[in-house]
Amino acid sequence: MYARALANEFARDVRAGLTRAGQKTLSCRYFYDDIGSTLFEAITCLPEYGLTRADARILQLHAANLVARLPRNLVVAELGSGTGSKTRPILEQLQRRQLIVYYPIDVSAAALERCARELSSLGTVVPMEMSYLQGLREVAARRDAGQTLLVLFLGSTIGNFEPEAAIDFLLAVRLCLFPGDVLLLGTDLVKPVEQLLAAYDDPTGVTAAFNLNILGRINRELDADFDLRQFEHVVRYTEEAQRIEMHLRSRLYQIVSVRKADLIVDFVPNETICTEACHKFRAEQIVEIGRLSGFCLQQQWIDCEWPFSENLLVAV
Numbered sequence: 001m002y003a004r005a006l007a008n009e010f011a012r013d014v015r016a017g018l019t020r021a022g023q024k025t026l027s028c029r030y031f032y033d034d035i036g037s038t039l040f041e042a043i044t045c046l047p048e049y050g051l052t053r054a055d056a057r058i059l060q061l062h063a064a065n066l067v068a069r070l071p072r073n074l075v076v077a078e079l080g081s082g083t084g085s086k087t088r089p090i091l092e093q094l095q096r097r098q099l100i101v102y103y104p105i106d107v108s109a110a111a112l113e114r115c116a117r118e119l120s121s122l123g124t125v126v127p128m129e130m131s132y133l134q135g136l137r138e139v140a141a142r143r144d145a146g147q148t149l150l151v152l153f154l155g156s157t158i159g160n161f162e163p164e165a166a167i168d169f170l171l172a173v174r175l176c177l178f179p180g181d182v183l184l185l186g187t188d189l190v191k192p193v194e195q196l197l198a199a200y201d202d203p204t205g206v207t208a209a210f211n212l213n214i215l216g217r218i219n220r221e222l223d224a225d226f227d228l229r230q231f232e233h234v235v236r237y238t239e240e241a242q243r244i245e246m247h248l249r250s251r252l253y254q255i256v257s258v259r260k261a262d263l264i265v266d267f268v269p270n271e272t273i274c275t276e277a278c279h280k281f282r283a284e285q286i287v288e289i290g291r292l293s294g295f296c297l298q299q300q301w302i303d304c305e306w307p308f309s310e311n312l313l314v315a316v
């Protein structure tokens with residue numbers, strides 16, 4: 001039943017995005033089927049894409065310092081944990097001073113299973129196969145009085161939200177918390193355009209495959225007939241918006257049918273589907289983002305190799 005509801009939602013979103021007036025769109029949340037998640041893992045290993053390594057490096061280097069700043073008796077929840085691999089140094093430091101209860105929240109059952117297998121030697125791992133906010137509400141409801149909640153939102157996933165939606169999302173996170181609870185937020189920072197373009201359009205073509213796979217997924221799950229060879233991966237950087245956009249550009253005039261979305265859609269030559277926006281931040285913008293969403297920035301760590309920041313925000 002749950003799977004059926006998800007499939008219906010996917011069909012509705014694809015239909016809405018591909019019939020949208022002006023720019024056609026597909027939501028980047030649909031990148032991550034099994035093939036997309038595997039391709040994303042490969043992206044994180046690319047020399048051109050330093051984001052994930054920077055995130056992990058900061059956590060590795062500063063976990064002790066981070067944990068020293070946190071109140072005692074913590075419960076840890078992670079939004080979009082994946083396999084939880086970056087979280088290990090934080091849990092290892094915490095383990096020195098308390099018993100650990102860690103709630104990884106993710107929509108991928110396979111990732112959660114691996115996460116539980118790999119981190120259970122450090123404490124109690126309670127996988128939550130739910131959306132971010134559903135999971136966080138559930139964790140907030142389960143915690144005991146006197147416990148402080150540490151919420152991890154790593155990897156700069158916040159950059160994949162439109163700016164207003166990012167604030168709305170952080171406000172919704174804040175509503176699940178009490179004053180004094182903490183959010184560790186990873187944000188990728190603005191960097192030279194050439195570096196960003198290479199990160200999202202790598203010469204090996206992994207990101208192109210990751211992008212095109214969204215059409216492959218629509219073919220597989222919604223009985224569509226996209227010819228992937230007739231679309232091309234394109235990236236653009238918009239300076240004012242501080243964002244990379246990923247698009248799929250139609251090479252020719254073509255008509256595609258998506259049977260399970262009850263849709264027939266045409267593409268003119270060079271028309272694009274926007275599949276993802278990746279916003280980059282200036283380090284000082286995080287103070288304002290925190291303020292607008294009910295947090296106060298207590299500490300910021302910036303990686304020395306790849307401009308990326310880890311931000312410790314306290315709920316006020």
Ligand code: AVI
Nearest residue numbers: 043155156157159160207278
């Ligand atoms: C998941 N997210 C933070 C990645 C990013 O960099 O915005 C997704 C990604 N898209 C292409 N490469 C990586």
